[in-house]
Amino acid sequence: MTADDSYDRLDDDDYPAYTMGRAAEMLGTTQGFLRALGEARLITPLRSAGGHRRYSRYQLRIAARARELVDHGTPIEAACRIVILEDQLEEAQRINTEYRRATESTNPTAAA
Template structure:
């Protein structure tokens, strides 16, 4: 059975209006996140923003941080650092596996 677009958490399926309604945020807030490069959703062929489930989770995370008083510049840096941590953990996991392989 083939995978459908909604099976992929990175498939850009949701419009700005749908996301705004889902998360109870203003359209302008989502546009500002894109303009400030906090989150950059995909674009449809007509240029409309399209969000994936993964994007929506990030917007939720960003919304919580803004409610705690963080600026968008700070949030963008936090998201970058969180991504670096994910990548470093993956590298560490691979390095540990390689060490076990060499020792065993």
């Protein structure tokens, strides 16, 4: 991989660009909180060649939502479940929208 390839990947929401320390700092939380999210299987960080946890922007958004819920008194296990369900709902809505657009473009009378 060249340096140019690395820069191109920074726009990738799934690219594990952030160390655990940096991720915790960005979220205003502790590394222990990130470990707890991993133990609850909400996020699974990738590992660097040296075995260090690396987080993507997508994972940081998920962790930030979990932190918001926990900060409002939701137990971490419940917060993780809520975030998973929210993510699944968002994906289902996206698929539904794509399906409706595809159906409308192939059969304009179906939209009526």
